[in-house]
Amino acid sequence: MQKILLAAALAILVLGLFPRIGAARHIIGGNITYECLGNGDYEFTLSIYRDCGCTGCALLDPEAFIAIYRCGGATNCALLGQRSYVARLNVPLQNRSFVEQPTYPCLIPPNVCVELGVYKFRLSQYQINLPFSDESYHISYQRCCRNVTVNNIINPGDHGATYTIEITPEAQKKCNNSPKFNQFPPTVICADAPLRFDHSATDPDGDQLVYEFCAPLDGGGPLQQNPLVYASCDGAYPDPACPPPYQDIQFINSLYSPLAPMGGNPVVSIDPNTGLITGTPRIQGQYVVGVCLSEYDKTTGKLLSRVFRDFQFNVANCDPTVVADIKESKIISDKEYQVNSCGITDIKFINESYQRQFITQFEWRFDIKGKLQTFKEWEPTVTFPGVGVYKGQLILNPNTDCGDTANILVNVYPDINADFGFEYDTCVAGPVAFQDRSKTASILTSWNWDFGDGGKGSGKKAEHVYRKPGNIPVT
Numbered sequence: 001m002q003k004i005l006l007a008a009a010l011a012i013l014v015l016g017l018f019p020r021i022g023a024a025r026h027i028i029g030g031n032i033t034y035e036c037l038g039n040g041d042y043e044f045t046l047s048i049y050r051d052c053g054c055t056g057c058a059l060l061d062p063e064a065f066i067a068i069y070r071c072g073g074a075t076n077c078a079l080l081g082q083r084s085y086v087a088r089l090n091v092p093l094q095n096r097s098f099v100e101q102p103t104y105p106c107l108i109p110p111n112v113c114v115e116l117g118v119y120k121f122r123l124s125q126y127q128i129n130l131p132f133s134d135e136s137y138h139i140s141y142q143r144c145c146r147n148v149t150v151n152n153i154i155n156p157g158d159h160g161a162t163y164t165i166e167i168t169p170e171a172q173k174k175c176n177n178s179p180k181f182n183q184f185p186p187t188v189i190c191a192d193a194p195l196r197f198d199h200s201a202t203d204p205d206g207d208q209l210v211y212e213f214c215a216p217l218d219g220g221g222p223l224q225q226n227p228l229v230y231a232s233c234d235g236a237y238p239d240p241a242c243p244p245p246y247q248d249i250q251f252i253n254s255l256y257s258p259l260a261p262m263g264g265n266p267v268v269s270i271d272p273n274t275g276l277i278t279g280t281p282r283i284q285g286q287y288v289v290g291v292c293l294s295e296y297d298k299t300t301g302k303l304l305s306r307v308f309r310d311f312q313f314n315v316a317n318c319d320p321t322v323v324a325d326i327k328e329s330k331i332i333s334d335k336e337y338q339v340n341s342c343g344i345t346d347i348k349f350i351n352e353s354y355q356r357q358f359i360t361q362f363e364w365r366f367d368i369k370g371k372l373q374t375f376k377e378w379e380p381t382v383t384f385p386g387v388g389v390y391k392g393q394l395i396l397n398p399n400t401d402c403g404d405t406a407n408i409l410v411n412v413y414p415d416i417n418a419d420f421g422f423e424y425d426t427c428v429a430g431p432v433a434f435q436d437r438s439k440t441a442s443i444l445t446s447w448n449w450d451f452g453d454g455g456k457g458s459g460k461k462a463e464h465v466y467r468k469p470g471n472i473p474v475t
Helices: 002-017 169-173
Strands: 027-038 041-051 063-071 087-092 095-098 114-122 136-143 161-167 195-198 208-213 276-279 285-296 303-316 330-333 336-342 346-348 362-368 371-375 381-383 388-396 404-413 420-423 432-436 448-450 456-458 461-464
Touching (some): 027 136, 027 161, 041 136, 041 303, 063 114, 087 114, 161 303, 169 303, 456 461
Parallel strands (some): 336 404
Antiparallel strands (some): 027 041, 041 114, 063 136, 095 114, 195 276, 208 285, 285 303, 330 336, 346 381, 362 371, 362 388, 388 404, 420 432, 432 461, 448 456
16 A cells, blocks of 8 residues: 555656646747857847647747757767756746738738747846857757648657757857847748748848758657656657757658748749748648758858748638629639620629729720720619620729729620410310420520429420319419
8 A cells, every 4th residue: 555655646746847748739930049248148039939729739838948058079969968958947938929910912811820939038147157168059949749730741740849049169259149030921821822021130240141941950759648758858848958969850752841841833942142932832731941041250251150940831722802703694714704685785784793892993894896885883784786795894993903803795695585385185185285486586496394293395396294184384
């Protein structure tokens, strides 16, 4: 009995040491930057972005477990263990905010919720100093896991992220400040719409910046049920983050790669000199994208730092703000409609265009016997001179970026007066003979008869046998 009680007590104690065990599939991006304050003191900013619109996803952690390692040169980073850190910090979450939805001039993207958490800290607040070293300092944070709905990496729900930055000996010498990205990428990208996002950064020292797509860094694993491994390098929340080198996230082979994270042909690309991301994403989905920003000394050309950032592009089908549409007899193709009229030359056009709040101007145009006639009513009645084929257009917001046009083909056919006669023997039971007596200047090609008792027929002439007497409506 004492052994059982002791085991239970140990289990409770261990669980109490790891209060945050649980699923945490929510991470969609982040990065670390630093500012040199002099005398070995630095201020760091860790930015973490999470999906706040998914079901069952974790909140931002109240604390970030940060580790600082020193390696490179004489010390091989691969030889370090999780407890080989120079310093370990528990940094509280300082503020949270929601990332604004992107605005498109002519499209309405679906709602995607992204929350930013900022962990900002100075080393001097923790009585830590980083003296000059001929080896690099690595400041790192790791957390599992990524969204399970990501399309371009293998088993995304089992992989986390590493956000790290290196302070090289060259950066230490000149008390360098890392560059900072100017803005976060749009939360939603509209499929088949040109993408042009300025992913540039600002460097306070005026050093040379080079941008490239690169593989996001893996960090932390899916192990979270066992409290003994939860804080290990294979656990969901390494405490603290483990030392470099870090593994790259593995993309789905043949479809995606670090340089083509969204696939397609041509691929979305980034300008190495300006950071401008351009292209036209075609396939809807969620894609993890990594950007590496290398900072070179403006005088010596030596590498000072590399800022790693990854984020999630959500490529979605966006609704257009303005769509030209009418009530038609037939849809010929996209944006081309056919309206048929039999014998009626005064045709009222029904306007089914949307979104009405974005439609500021509209105009109907018809070519009638070589003359262009325009109409400004929302639903005009147009008089055509007679039988014939006429072309027209409904134009919304003409001469603006957010407009649309519906092409209209109007067929005015000759009038048809449907009529028929019938004969049958009133004394002898037998079939009733029906004959078409319709009148039209057109050519009749098909007939449909409804004999009123459930029977159907076709053809210019038809016969039908009624099984019961009575007054029966025939069409």
